[in-house]
Each structure stands twice: as structure tokens, then as C-alpha cells.
Amino acid sequence: MNRRDILIIATFLLFAGVWGAVKLVAGFGDARDAEAVAEISVAGKIVDILPMSGEERDVSIVGALGPLTVRVGSGTAYVAASSCPSQDCVRAGKITSRGQCVACLPNRALIRVKGGATANANSEVDAIAE
Amino acid sequence: MKKLVLLSTCLLLLGGCLQQEEAVTDQLVGPLDTVSAVTLYGSDSRRIIDEVFAAVSDIDMRMSAISQDSELARISAGAGGPVAVSSDVFALVEEALAISAETNGAFDPTIRPVATLWDLGSGNERIPSDNEIAEAMSKIGYARVTLDKTTRGVSLDSLGMALDLGGIAKGYACDTAVAILKKNGARRGIIDLGGNIYAYGTKLGGKPWVVGVRTPIPGENGYFCTLNVSDKAVVTSGAYERFFEKDGRRYHHIFDPSTGRPADNGLLSVTIVASSATVADALSTACFVMGAERGRAFLAERRDAEGIFVTEGMDVLLSPGLLGQVEIADGRFRLAGEK
Amino acid sequence: MQSKRAEKNSPSMALMAVFLAYALVMGIIENRIPFDFFVPGVKLGLANVVILASIYLFPARDALKILLMKCLLTAIATGTGFSLLYSLSGGLLSFLAMVTLAGLPGNPLSPIGVSVIGAVAHNFGQILVASAVVGALSVMAYLPVLIVSGVVTGILVGVAAKGLLHLARRHARHVWKKPRKIL
Numbered sequence: 001m002n003r004r005d006i007l008i009i010a011t012f013l014l015f016a017g018v019w020g021a022v023k024l025v026a027g028f029g030d031a032r033d034a035e036a037v038a039e040i041s042v043a044g045k046i047v048d049i050l051p052m053s054g055e056e057r058d059v060s061i062v063g064a065l066g067p068l069t070v071r072v073g074s075g076t077a078y079v080a081a082s083s084c085p086s087q088d089c090v091r092a093g094k095i096t097s098r099g100q101c102v103a104c105l106p107n108r109a110l111i112r113v114k115g116g117a118t119a120n121a122n123s124e125v126d127a128i129a130e
Numbered sequence: 131m132k133k134l135v136l137l138s139t140c141l142l143l144l145g146g147c148l149q150q151e152e153a154v155t156d157q158l159v160g161p162l163d164t165v166s167a168v169t170l171y172g173s174d175s176r177r178i179i180d181e182v183f184a185a186v187s188d189i190d191m192r193m194s195a196i197s198q199d200s201e202l203a204r205i206s207a208g209a210g211g212p213v214a215v216s217s218d219v220f221a222l223v224e225e226a227l228a229i230s231a232e233t234n235g236a237f238d239p240t241i242r243p244v245a246t247l248w249d250l251g252s253g254n255e256r257i258p259s260d261n262e263i264a265e266a267m268s269k270i271g272y273a274r275v276t277l278d279k280t281t282r283g284v285s286l287d288s289l290g291m292a293l294d295l296g297g298i299a300k301g302y303a304c305d306t307a308v309a310i311l312k313k314n315g316a317r318r319g320i321i322d323l324g325g326n327i328y329a330y331g332t333k334l335g336g337k338p339w340v341v342g343v344r345t346p347i348p349g350e351n352g353y354f355c356t357l358n359v360s361d362k363a364v365v366t367s368g369a370y371e372r373f374f375e376k377d378g379r380r381y382h383h384i385f386d387p388s389t390g391r392p393a394d395n396g397l398l399s400v401t402i403v404a405s406s407a408t409v410a411d412a413l414s415t416a417c418f419v420m421g422a423e424r425g426r427a428f429l430a431e432r433r434d435a436e437g438i439f440v441t442e443g444m445d446v447l448l449s450p451g452l453l454g455q456v457e458i459a460d461g462r463f464r465l466a467g468e469k
Numbered sequence: 470m471q472s473k474r475a476e477k478n479s480p481s482m483a484l485m486a487v488f489l490a491y492a493l494v495m496g497i498i499e500n501r502i503p504f505d506f507f508v509p510g511v512k513l514g515l516a517n518v519v520i521l522a523s524i525y526l527f528p529a530r531d532a533l534k535i536l537l538m539k540c541l542l543t544a545i546a547t548g549t550g551f552s553l554l555y556s557l558s559g560g561l562l563s564f565l566a567m568v569t570l571a572g573l574p575g576n577p578l579s580p581i582g583v584s585v586i587g588a589v590a591h592n593f594g595q596i597l598v599a600s601a602v603v604g605a606l607s608v609m610a611y612l613p614v615l616i617v618s619g620v621v622t623g624i625l626v627g628v629a630a631k632g633l634l635h636l637a638r639r640h641a642r643h644v645w646k647k648p649r650k651i652l
Contacts, residue, residue: 001627005582012589012620020613044159085253086372093351101157103165110159126333128353129364129401130325130344130371 036116038077043108063107158183161190164324171318178314182307189303193295205284206292212283220282226298229412230272237416238387242292243269250383255374263390300326301411327364346370346399354460363407367414368399386419395421396442404435480527492516496543514622521630524571555595562594563587584627589619
């Protein structure tokens, strides 16, 4: 190993180190660029779109059977209250990332997360059997 | 030297052009009483997904036990006389009955009168009396369905009986979707019909898909274990999905046809892995009813399906074919055999 | 160009076979060691010891033959069509870099330096293809990790190749008519 070799190696490592540090601080750009939003639709028509970040706020929507309250904020979205008999949507819990959704079928309401990172960016699974 | 540069440049470019593989995901809300999602890779994905959703909607319409016009509703209303059905409905009924026989009635597509009695999910749930349960049970029995192959006629032997393919319809829709994917030459993707998963092909790079199983605790959205699968269906049935509680006891939606009550075997959930989603769907219910011991013995004999059984004691029992293939992701659950 | 070619003999069939066998076995072994956490198809590159040695010992054309056959055979033995794509793209880019650098007059870089650049180029070639396949540049985010791993494996491979070349100089003069002062 001669001096030039060491120079090359040092340059690479420095470059990698700087790039890595920048990424760590600035975040992995493309995954976080688009903001995550909760898209709420009833019977296929979008009734509201809210950013998932920020303080939690309630949105009242009218489904096929009656009213629903959707709570969006702090990176999550969920059905806080619903006029449906089985309350499956309330029990479904919170959604946080692109690709996840909560539906109230009797009310024909659907909450979807659009934009932002997918859950799989951090976890390993491609699908969950339930 | 120049040739080398040329060659390598060509190969690099070729690699880039070969396949622009981007994932396309879309959801379908409503059919089969749930939300379906399909993720596909490849250039024709959107069109293929549309075809899949059209097929799923069609299956829902024709096999729904609830809709008035469905073929099944007509059978149930048929007051004993045979109703001729389309060939795929007939084939599915045949398969459902075959599985019923193989599982000794643990899976029974005639269970509807019992389910209606308990009425879970309506908001009017209550615990029926023994008499009511006995009466409902007099209207169930897979052996009481008569099939006529030549006319494709299906009949139930008494009034009040009903045929419900709900426990197998999602699996069947899943297999239909897989056939559409194969027909169109799709290379890789994930089908998720209301939680019935089919891992089609492999991931980018040839690795198998990683499928998680939902933690069988109500209110929790995560997964407790993962397994690597390729070209297999993964279907879970659990007590956590739909239930009501009264006097400290939980009454869930998976009924034992031999007792007319929710299956009480100390299980939280059963997950079946098989090449046929139809089989996986039916067996997940059947094995839940059978319990861990009988269920595992049953699967050991069958060979076309493997299972994961989770007990109320948080133990995870595997059928022999899955040993070593399942990784626990949630420390509260113990893989049986491990300390 | 002419005088350089006169210094190196083309390898005999037997020698080529030995080198290939080594590369194949290493390829199979390293297939067992999962290395592609972020970028599909990325490998450790242990087989490159013989590729690097070939670049110093034989004419470029023969070294290239060994590389191509190694990629093909390894892919047949262990991988899918996709892994062939990745190994070819990485391998060729790396080969290009190494041949150029090893051929520089005056040998500014020792085999270790050449190997490091080759390894980094190999990984870079692979994520280039991965980006094209995935259809997004997001895979590039893992470049720093790949550079570091390239440096590490490059050093290892370089040291091993250097050892091999020493042996060749001492015991196999016929392979190499006139050893150059690279060691």
C-alpha cells in the first residue's frame, strides 16, 4: 500500500462520511418531501383532505348512515366516533403511513393516507394478514 | 479498450431499459364487505388491477349471501327446490362442501342461521338461550346440501336453511385475482383482499415477500410475527376481528357448528399458508374451530397447507412445514419449543 | 501498447479454469452471506481477487473473459436473471476502472488502491442499475454505506490479490514473463 492508495481510501471515506452525515441531519429527502395527508371520501367522492401533521383536530363527515368523526393530527388519523352499528372502523385504530386505510363500510366512508413515507420504509413487512 | 467501454456502456443502458419496475397500488372499497388492495410491479399494472377489481366486484355480486338477486340468496329462498347456478358458483359450493367433509364439519357453509341468531356486528348482540341455539342448529348441516352435477342445481333440504360462502369467498376472489395476474404475465405483486394476502412472485432482487401476521389483540394494529413467502396465500382468522363482551366473557364471530356457540378452544388466531387462497380461507376458519391440537394434526395430514396457531397463553404453535420459517417480532409471544 | 502486451502471457486453459473455480466457489459462499440490505443484488465481491490478479497477470482481453464467465456461471449457479444483471453491471464498471488504473504508467496505485476503486465502482454500478430497475433515485441514498463497504472489501481483496501476485512472481515465472515493479 503506498501513499496514493491511502489518499484514495481517505477521500472515499471522507466523502461517504460527509454525505452520510448530511443525510442523517437533513433526512432522506425524497421519502419525506411530500407531506402525508389524510384523504377522506364518502361513496367514492373526496370530502376532505387534511395534513397528518400538526395538532389533532376533528372533522365531521356525513356517511351513508349518519355522521362520523375523524380525528387527524400528530401523524395519525382515525375514526373517533361513527354512526355504524358494528363500530369496526372505530376499533380499527390509527393509520400513520401511505398505503394504510380505514374504512367504514356501512357508511361507505374511506380514510386513506396519501404522500409521505410508506410504513414499509421502516419496517420489513410487505403485507399483513389479518 | 474502446470495445470494452462500448460493451459496458451498452450493458448498463440495457439494464436500465429492461424493466421500469414501479409499484402501482390501488384500493377497492365495498365488495366482499371490506377494503381490497392490489400492488403490482410492471408496465401494465394499472390495467391489470382494474381487471382484478372488476372480477372481485363481480364475485361479490354473485356470491353474496345478502343481496336479494344473488344466486345464493335464491338457493336459500328456494324452499327446498333446486336452483341452477352458474358453473363457478357451483364449483365453489362443491369445494366448500368437500372441505366441510374433510374437516368433519368444522367448516360449514350452512352456518348462517347460527350466525344470524347471534347477530354480531349489528349493535343488537345478545346471548341466545339454549333453546334458540338448538333451534338454529336444526337448520345447519353441510351434509344436507344436495348438488346435481348435470343441472348444476343446488338445494337445501329444509326451509330456513341458508348457504353462505362468506368464509371462502375472499379466498376464491383471491385465487381469481391470481389467475388474472398470471394470464396477464404480471411478474410480482401483493394481493390484499380484506386481509387475505397472496404474495405473488418474489420481490425485486428475487427475494420472497415478507408477510406479517396481525397481532391477535383487539385494538392493536401491528404484527407479531413474519414469514417469507412466494406464490402463497396467507389467511388469518381470529377472535379479535369481531366480537362483543358481556359479563367479562368475549363472544366472537367464529362459530363452532357442533355447538352453535363461538369456538372456545383457547385460541386467539389461526393463520393458514397455502398455494390456494380458497383452501387457506376455509381452513383458517376450520382450524380455529378445531383448536390447536386437532388443527395441527389435520394440517399434518393434508400437506397442502401449513398453519400458525396462537393461543390465549401467547404461545405460537406451528405446523411442521413452517418450523424455522416464522420469525417472532413481538416479544410477548413465545414460539412453542423455545425458552 | 505493443510492448505491454509482450510482457504478459495469455493464461493456459488450466489456469483459467482454476481462477474461475475460485471465483465460482467464492461466489457461492458469499451468496450465503446476506449483504443486500438496502440495494438488491449487492454482494461482497470476494471473487474479485482473481479478477484483479488476472488484470495484472494477463492481457486485458483474457481478464475480461474470466470476468464474464465468472458472472455468467455464478448467476447460473446461484441467482436469478436479475442478479446476473447486477453482477455484470457492477463487474464491468469495476473492471473498466481497474484495467485503466492498473495500466497507468508508473503505477501510481498499488493493487490495493486499484482494488478499492474497483470495489467502489462495482457497488456504484450496481446501484445505478438498481435505480433504473426500481424507477427511482431513492436507492442512491445508500451510496455512503456502499462506498464504505467498497473500501473495506477493496482493501481485503487487494491484499489477497497482492499475495497471489507475489506467489506468481516467485513460483510461476512462466505466467509472467517480465514482472513489472508493481509489488
